[in-house]
Amino acid sequence: MSNAQPGGYYFAPPSHWPVVGSVALFFMAIGGVLLMNSYGVGWVPFGIGFFTLVYMLFGWFGTVIRESEGGLFNGQVDMSFRWAMSWFIFSEVMFFAAFFGALFYARVYSLPWLGDIDNKLLWPDFATHWPSAGPYRPPEFSAMHALGIPAINTLLLLSSGVTVTWAHWALKKGDRQNLIFGLSLTIMLGLLFLGLQIYEYMHAYSDLNLKLTTGVFGSTFFMLTGFHGFHVTLGVTMLIVILFRCVAGHFRPEHHFGFEAVSWYWHFVDVVWLLLFVFVYWV
Amino acid sequence: MSTATHAHDTHGHDHAHAHDHHGPPAGFSRWMYTTNHKDIGTMYLWFSFAMFLMGGSMALLIRAELFQPGLQLVEPQFFNSLTTVHGLVMVFGAIMPAFVGFANWLVPMQIGAADMAFPRMNNWSFWLLIPAALLLVGSFFVPGGAAASGWTLYPPLIIQQGMSIDMTILAVHILGASSIMGSINIITTILNLRAPGMTLMKMPLFVWTWLITAYLLIAVMPVLAGAVTMLLTDRHFGTSFFNAAGGGDPTMFMHIFWFFGHPEVYIMILPAFGIVSQIIPAFARKPLFGYASMVYATSSIAILSFIVWGHHMFTVGMPAAGNLFFMYATMLIAVPTGVKIFNWIATMWKGSMTFETPMLFAVGFLCLFTIGGFSGLVLAITPVDITLHNTYYVVAHFHYVLVSGALFAIMAGIYFWLPKWTGHMYSEGLGKLHFWLSMIGFNVAFFPQHFLGLAGMPRRIPDYALQFTEWNQISTVGAFIFGFSQLLFLYIVISTIRGGAKAPDRTWEGADSLEWTHLPSPVPYHTFETAPVVK
Numbered sequence: 001m002s003n004a005q006p007g008g009y010y011f012a013p014p015s016h017w018p019v020v021g022s023v024a025l026f027f028m029a030i031g032g033v034l035l036m037n038s039y040g041v042g043w044v045p046f047g048i049g050f051f052t053l054v055y056m057l058f059g060w061f062g063t064v065i066r067e068s069e070g071g072l073f074n075g076q077v078d079m080s081f082r083w084a085m086s087w088f089i090f091s092e093v094m095f096f097a098a099f100f101g102a103l104f105y106a107r108v109y110s111l112p113w114l115g116d117i118d119n120k121l122l123w124p125d126f127a128t129h130w131p132s133a134g135p136y137r138p139p140e141f142s143a144m145h146a147l148g149i150p151a152i153n154t155l156l157l158l159s160s161g162v163t164v165t166w167a168h169w170a171l172k173k174g175d176r177q178n179l180i181f182g183l184s185l186t187i188m189l190g191l192l193f194l195g196l197q198i199y200e201y202m203h204a205y206s207d208l209n210l211k212l213t214t215g216v217f218g219s220t221f222f223m224l225t226g227f228h229g230f231h232v233t234l235g236v237t238m239l240i241v242i243l244f245r246c247v248a249g250h251f252r253p254e255h256h257f258g259f260e261a262v263s264w265y266w267h268f269v270d271v272v273w274l275l276l277f278v279f280v281y282w283v
Numbered sequence: 284m285s286t287a288t289h290a291h292d293t294h295g296h297d298h299a300h301a302h303d304h305h306g307p308p309a310g311f312s313r314w315m316y317t318t319n320h321k322d323i324g325t326m327y328l329w330f331s332f333a334m335f336l337m338g339g340s341m342a343l344l345i346r347a348e349l350f351q352p353g354l355q356l357v358e359p360q361f362f363n364s365l366t367t368v369h370g371l372v373m374v375f376g377a378i379m380p381a382f383v384g385f386a387n388w389l390v391p392m393q394i395g396a397a398d399m400a401f402p403r404m405n406n407w408s409f410w411l412l413i414p415a416a417l418l419l420v421g422s423f424f425v426p427g428g429a430a431a432s433g434w435t436l437y438p439p440l441i442i443q444q445g446m447s448i449d450m451t452i453l454a455v456h457i458l459g460a461s462s463i464m465g466s467i468n469i470i471t472t473i474l475n476l477r478a479p480g481m482t483l484m485k486m487p488l489f490v491w492t493w494l495i496t497a498y499l500l501i502a503v504m505p506v507l508a509g510a511v512t513m514l515l516t517d518r519h520f521g522t523s524f525f526n527a528a529g530g531g532d533p534t535m536f537m538h539i540f541w542f543f544g545h546p547e548v549y550i551m552i553l554p555a556f557g558i559v560s561q562i563i564p565a566f567a568r569k570p571l572f573g574y575a576s577m578v579y580a581t582s583s584i585a586i587l588s589f590i591v592w593g594h595h596m597f598t599v600g601m602p603a604a605g606n607l608f609f610m611y612a613t614m615l616i617a618v619p620t621g622v623k624i625f626n627w628i629a630t631m632w633k634g635s636m637t638f639e640t641p642m643l644f645a646v647g648f649l650c651l652f653t654i655g656g657f658s659g660l661v662l663a664i665t666p667v668d669i670t671l672h673n674t675y676y677v678v679a680h681f682h683y684v685l686v687s688g689a690l691f692a693i694m695a696g697i698y699f700w701l702p703k704w705t706g707h708m709y710s711e712g713l714g715k716l717h718f719w720l721s722m723i724g725f726n727v728a729f730f731p732q733h734f735l736g737l738a739g740m741p742r743r744i745p746d747y748a749l750q751f752t753e754w755n756q757i758s759t760v761g762a763f764i765f766g767f768s769q770l771l772f773l774y775i776v777i778s779t780i781r782g783g784a785k786a787p788d789r790t791w792e793g794a795d796s797l798e799w800t801h802l803p804s805p806v807p808y809h810t811f812e813t814a815p816v817v818k
Contacts, residue, residue: 009476011398014308014316018407025460026414029453033418036519037446060403076475080400083471091463091505098509098539102524110532134523134530213521216530223516 010072017060024052061241068258069250078257085261089268092231096272099227103220103279110216133215141209143217146281149200153193154277160189161270164239164263174253176246183243186266190236197229224280228272235269238262306808315410318402319808320387321704326409327384328697332773334376334416339766341369346728346762349755352747362745363431364447368419370434371451374551375458376416378685381693382554383408383462386469386493388704392798392806393487395478395815400471404464411461418454422447433743435540436511438525438533442518449518452511459504466497466504473497478797480817484578487796488571491578492557495585499546499553502589507543510536534599541592549588552652552684553581555692556623559645562699563627565793566642567634573626580619580626587616597668606665613663620656624649639791640714644695647722648688655683658733673743676736682729694721694772701779702786703798706805709779717775720768727761 031046067073073081107130113119114135115128126135131143144150167182201222204210212222242262245251251259307313307322314326345365348356357365387405391398399405423429427445430436441448473486473494486494514536516522523529525536564571571577593601593609601609627649638646658680662668671677694717702708731754736742740751747755786804798806801815 009397012318012401012403014312014318015403015406016316018403018410019315021407022410022414025411025457026417029414029418029450029457032453033446033449036449036515080471080475083474084401084467087467087470087501088463091467091501094502095505095509098506099513101506101539101542102509102513102535105535105538106524106531110527110535111530113532114527114530132530134526134528136528211521212516213523216523219513219516219522219524219529219531223513223522 008074009076010067010074012067015060015063017056017063020052020056021060024049024056027052065245065250065258073255078255081257081261085257085264089264092268096224096227096275099220099224100275100279103224106216106220131217133217138215139209141211141214141218143210144200144204144208144221144281146277149196149203150277150281153196153200154273156189156193156196157270157273160186160193161267163189164266168259168263171246171251171256171259172253176249180243180246183239183246187236187239187243190232190239190266194229194232194236197225197232221280224276228269228276231269231272235262235266238265316406318398318406320391320399320402320405321806321808323399323405323409324384324387324389325704327380327387327412330409330412330416331377331381331384331693334372334380336769337420338369338372338377339769341365341372343762343766345369346759348745349747350759351756352749352752354746357745359745360428360431363433363743364423364429366743367430367433368423371419371430371454372416373685374434374547375455376412376419378551378689378693379462380412382493382496382551382689383465383469385489385554385558385693385696385700386465388700389798390469390472390490390493391476392802392810393490393796394473394476394481395797395801395811395817396472396476397809397812397814399468400476401468405468408461408465408468411457411464415454415457415461418450418457422450422454425450435537435544436514437540438514438517438536441514442525449515452515455511456508459508462500462504466500469493470497470501478811478814478817484575485817487557488560488574488577488581489554489557489796492553492560492581495581496550496553499550499585499588503543503546503550506539507547510539510543513539534596537596537599538592541595542589544595545592546585546588548681548684549584551689553584555648555652555689556581558692558696558699559627559648561794561796562641562645562695563630563649565699565791565795566639566645567631567636568793569630569634570795571626572629572632573622576622577626580622583619584616587612587619591616594663594668597665598672610663610665614660617656617660624653624656639698639711640709640718641695641699641791643715643718644691644698647718648691648695651683651687651691651725655680655688658683671736673741674736675732675740675742678742679729679732679736682732686729687725691721694718697776699791699794700798701776702790703802703804703806705780705783706786707779707783708786708790709775709783713771713775717768717771720771721765724761724763724765724768728758728765729761731755731758731761 027045027049029049031042031044031049034042035046036042111128111130111132111134114123115126119126119135123135131141133139133141163182163185167179167186170176170178170182210221211218214221239262242259245258307317307319314322317323317326344357345362348354348362387399390396425445425447427447429447430441430451431444432441432448436448436451473490477486483491513522513524517525517531523531525531525533527533560571560577591609591613593605594613597606597609636642658676662671662677662680698709698714735751735754735758738751740747740755788803789799790804791799797811797815797817802810
């Protein structure tokens, strides 16, 4: 790769992937709009868009991986990736902040206001309590117990933070065997978490009568845990890609930001879970 | 950072280094596949201008309807769609992309970098705007018509309308993704790609303002994404975030939206401050007065922007303590903003001033933005706002800060850098004509709206009481003068691109950032492949 000069910053050449990604999102958006408005034909553009997006992700990330393994990224490029990943995680923090904000607002302001004297004429029987599905024909439901599956899930995610660090140490020492073992364990813990999360949702729907439509409690519960679960899914997917790359012999003890970025993301997902455990399940 | 490398192949095969210095490839694929910050900046600016004309046409239709009381041209529902999409198109389609276009063109050149840190992602940030714009504008043509809720998308109204709302929400999602990726790119470029010797406190103020703007964008665009996601699930999936019957609260949306919305208005004005801070010293032929205080003032404005959102909702029934807090916090912003205004005036003080078109727009910005800032202070006073809320006074206020503020700064910046970008001088006579037409048209359009608002005319209503007629007619005449004079701007820009007197490398003798002192006019396709050393 002679076009990487010593000390040179690698600026990517022209690429068709961005336009492919935009077309993909356009089709997905059109499909999504149609589907949400009960036009079944929406599956067609949505499907086209989704598979185009997957194609784009494979192509684009594949290009970046080839560039990285080709030695095109010097220390300064590495630093760019570090800044970018940090700011991306900050943006994710703020995304969750919006939903935590909704949870706190509902508990601290809107429910007490709905239960106060001003609203007695409209809803005489409504008393503020948590969990609550609001004053209008609230269904009978129970909240999830913090000390059941959620506690196990907390342990699983915390352990996975340990195993991914174990893999990282092995990578830094050049110990492939422990790297792959630690990474595989992390992925398994992540998948186990997701399995338990699915079981928990089924339990909520069939036994607790706790649904997405169960007032503001159901809304905040499922949207917060759901978006977290979606992020765990992304995290596990990224860990699997990294595992394949480790098996293929990618990364070097002094050059492996792809690995580190995913482990940062994994720790971020971990921290969000701790906040969920405390504020959604526990208090 | 010693040298920079441009690779011109997609698979990492060997290529001769001589390829690095050729110009852009020909044809449409140049623009679709480009990773060149100048090409992407150009596309952003043209997109912005197209959206500006589109949003402007909607504004003229609104003003035409308001020329007389009663209903003449449009149905009330369509009128509401016009005000809504006009706002969204101007905020997300015209103003923000214009500033990102400036950032693309200028940030690498002003810090001595060869390009943006992530050229491919840079191109994606631009190309995401196209599907978003198609969704937004296409929503006029679906059953039920375009979103008619106002650009703030408040529930419960927005829960009830048709599929255009979903198109608007997904457009906002895509625009948000574009903004976040663009901001990460800009922030990384500034933090990591500066030339040797270009310390943070030596950066041109335009770079500083964009660094802070990018931080604000990364902090608040995800919050907007969260808010509109909740709207979407309330509409289609039975959640109760904004539904009091289920224990939620429509007011909650306003809080989350304005937590985004207030930093958003600084996102639209801080880069304008940056542009003006480049232009005024150049034409006063003096260094910017109080550089460090400008940096600190900009940072203070950014930090304060997170704790003032409640001033958009003084009338919804927040607790008195909340109203008081937001009132005082809002007034605090006048302090750093005043620092900036006084610094610009002090920069001009005893300078060797000339008034070419960029300087005219910059001085116009200074005068009119200050008026907008003062009317903002008026509205910040809770008891005053309670009578002025949702009147034309508010419309006048935010058009003074967004049109004669942000947009005038964009115009100033275009005239200022066009010689550097194209290598040609624009026509000074036509430029001045454009400025005076804009200045007069704008003030005739919007100054009377203060009176209308003070007299009680509500915004977003297609009809009004008879006593408001005269000022509305004057306002409409001004709006048409302002609107059509932008076609002159289009003509000036196109004729400058196609020809004109050769621009010297340092077009403006007082301009001292790297693109003027180190680079020829027009700038070559690739610049600073070897970083300059800044002393």
